[in-house]
Amino acid sequence: MNLKHVVEAFAQIIPEEEKSAELEGDHYVVKLRGNGRSLPPDTENVTMSGLGDILEAGKDVVVLKSVDDGVERVPQPSLGALLAAYRSSEKVVERKSLRDLEVALHVRTVACTQSVEPSVIDGLALKWLALPVSDRWREAVSTALVGNWVAPLEEEGRLHVSALGALRADARAIHRHLVPVWRRRTRHGRVLSLDAVLGDGLSLYDLVAADVDLLSRVAGGIYEDERLNTVLRGLDPAEQQVVFAYAAADGTTWTEAAAAVGATDPNTFGERVRRKAKRLAAEQRRRCELVSRHP
Template identity: 45%
Template sequence: MTTSTSWPIQQQIKPRPPEPYPFVGAALEGHLLAYVAVKRSKGGDIPMFAFESGGAEECGLMEIRPDGTVAPEIANLSPTKFVTLNDPALRQDPVGQPGPLRSPSGPVPAPVLRTARALAARQAAAAGNGRSVEAFMTEVLGLWRGARWQEPVSTALLGDWVGSLHTDGRVGPGALEYLKAETRVLHRQMTPLWERKVNGRRLWGLDFALGDGLTVYDVVAGGPDPYEMLAGTVPDDPRVATVLNDLTPAERAVAMAWADSQVTSWTEAASSIMALAPAQFTGLDPAALGERVRRKLKRLGARHTALAAAAAAQRWERA
């Protein structure tokens, strides 16, 4: 009898689906967004966040949609009343009763909208929606399209930039800046060493082409050490000699020093050569000397490439 009388009661109890973020029922208190409810839909759950819309008797609501978009709305209730209606101890339905909603009459505050876009992009990244993540990183973060930035942005979005969301359901004004900083760190970590910049200058790999089939490796492997080049010595390899002959002995030495794998900048290369023979570099600045050699090598490389292409064209015409 006990079982038969209790069973119909158990049938009347409907389990409530878990909500995505904690609901604390407190005011925004300096935060940009505060979770208040979740709207169930066939396309996926839509978390709704409250924000200050500027009106005394109205509450801004922001839908964070699964497709990576957001939709701001206005409820004709004060934030305090809306929070009361959505108190977990009082509401029977997760969505509460905000009343009729309408579109905002004015623009949503930029920090609120941008942070909401970041939350939507976070959901898109979790779902593998690369197109929405790319739209966020170009329209909100101002970054270039493509895999070079998309991977660090997606990784940062899924990080702890919005950790407060999982502790008290609110997002502070500094969350987006934290996301930007984390994105820059991850981008640098994911960038290969030979594609990074030091003091604003991009590093060159040993396979960097100097023109006419000549690479930096050829200069390193086939030439004398930098100190010998101060005396005018050039490598035996004719391709290397063709490029280096257009440099002064001091410039050749800097080029050879820069090719050393332990040297990270042209300024460092110039400093190391100037230390070998200070008397030859009186009044010269290491940064200026290094920059001069870098520009000259780049110009020479372009010229040799053009000459090689012209020679190949002539051979083709004769054939």
């Protein structure tokens, strides 16, 4: 693939109102209008696949030497896209994917050197990455942009359009970390903070405080709440130790609590204790309800 083919391929991803392409003597020149973008700082003295070395990098154009010793003048703003898109393959890939990649690379270049307007990040997220727009998403996309999704370009001189998928995945992962725990979704709903306001000066903690302290131990291993004693009597000593470890926050899951007390198969044993304790507690509640109905 010679330089003319590269330039022709690149011309396909630039909107008509931004380009003109014409033959001037022996040189095929592509001119971009109303662009104003600058040459990325890491693209000087790079040998491109199918092309020769960069001979000159001026303010408005980049002069390239092709493999057949022909000299080509290509507008400076196109170099980032040439490096990003056409070093990866000698095929002309889907127009939209290449345009998306070129825009993302341009915004990254600006973000690495100066502040970027929020509207630019929002536009990139919404139009080019198909991501939602919000303050939290803006922070996620901004952080992902300066990440290592362009590592193949820096290490191998190649960047496939699939890099956009890596950028999108990075943004989503960062966004998940930015979402507070009490706003994350679980299988059956959302996790809520105990500080969540319920109105009238009440919070969730006010409703569950009694149950939070239910497992507070007293002397002799006897507990103040008889309901708990009833449940514990249905467990053998090893199972009780798992309940104690879980209540004392020795593990954030039943598996971790079982491991903390030395169970040989923490996953199976912890799950068994969880199910058994849940069943005993449900039976205890049922009996209490019967007593309240028939005192």
